[in-house]
Amino acid sequence: MEYLVIKAGGSVIDDVSxxxxxxxxxxxxxxRYQPIxxxxxxxxxxxxxxxLDIPTTFVNGLRVTTVEMLDVIEMALSGSVNKMICRSIQSSGGRAVGISGIDGGLIQGExxxxxxxxTGSPKKITExxxxxxxxxxxxxxxxPVGQNASGQRLNINADTAAAAIASALKCPLLLMSDIPGIYSDEAGERKILSAVSTTQADMLIGDGTITGGxxxxxxxxxxxxxxxxKEVLIFSGKAEKAxxxxxxxxxxxxxxxxxxELLHA
Known part of the structure; x- marks a missing residue:
């Protein structure tokens, strides 16, 4: 059996297949696979x-998190969204347990x-x-609500949290998105790239092709x-049987x- 970490983004969770x-x-x-x-x-x-008239700002796709936001973020993530996913899995014949990164010290960050x-980044996963x-x-x-060494709650980006968990388990990471992958724009033609290196991805960030979340x-x-x-995949959460x-x-x-890896492929 192999673990399979699947990140279900907030932008697609309401519209999944x-x-x-x-x-x-x-x-x-x-x-064969054990999903997480x-x-x-x-x-x-x-x-x-x-x-609540609390303004939201983002820096490079990450939400700037103030103290007054933390209760709202924890309520939305650990309460509403988490339990909706658990209910949906169990209604489909599976068995699910919802936890936050705070439970059992699962996601410790800074x-x-x-x-x-x-807004935090994960530093240790209690896998x-x-x-x-x-x-x-x-x-x-x-x-993906974690805490630091002193117990301060942290809002951790779900992509980053999923990557840290997949790293701890040394397993594939699947990132669900509201688009079917990373696009290139060559000669005015937009197409999905089947594979990119991290160097290529950095270039696409630099030229503005990859933006936001x-x-x-x-x-x-x-x-x-x-x-x-082992590998990372970005794919559409709206695609059937993806x-x-x-x-x-x-x-x-x-x-x-x-x-x-690409150079020696």
Missing amino acids: PTFYQELAEIQSEG IVHGGGKLITRLLGQ QISEELGY DLLIDLCGKGYIPVVS MIPKVNGAREALINGV ISAYCKGQKIGTKIYLSE
Whole structure:
């Protein structure tokens, strides 16, 4: 059995394929892969903050997190979105347990910078908690709210959290997105790249082809690959049976590789 970390982004979680949750249950029952879900909830967080007249700003795709935002973020991620995913998995025949990065010290992190406030990056993953849940037949569903050494809550980008968990488990990382992969724009023609190196991805960030929330995905992919993740895939969460296709070795989305791997391929 191999672990499979799947990041379900807040931008697509409301619009995933109707088969998504059934796929998770089927993949687990087949026994070859054990799915672990790490989810976002950005759309709900932004909506709730707007209702409270709390302004939202982003820097390179990361939300600037203030103290007054933390209760809203934790409520949205660890409460509403997390339990909705668990209910959906269980309604489709699977068994799910929802946890946050705070539970059991799963995601221990630190603040990235003063500019980003209480937005954090993961520094240590307590993977034994996930391994135990998987061993008992559950699909872990992880909300990316972590804490630092002094117990301060941190809002951690879901792509970054998923990359850290996949690194700890040395397994593939699948990043669901609202687009089917990384695009190139050559001679005015836009097409999906089936594979890119991290160097190529950096160039696409530099020329403005990759922007916004795709930047943390690429940066998280790089860190994951450096730290032992087997491969990283970005694909559309709206595509039917996309995860099943991946498990069968079929080509979907965009795979990201370390530059050295491409050079010696």
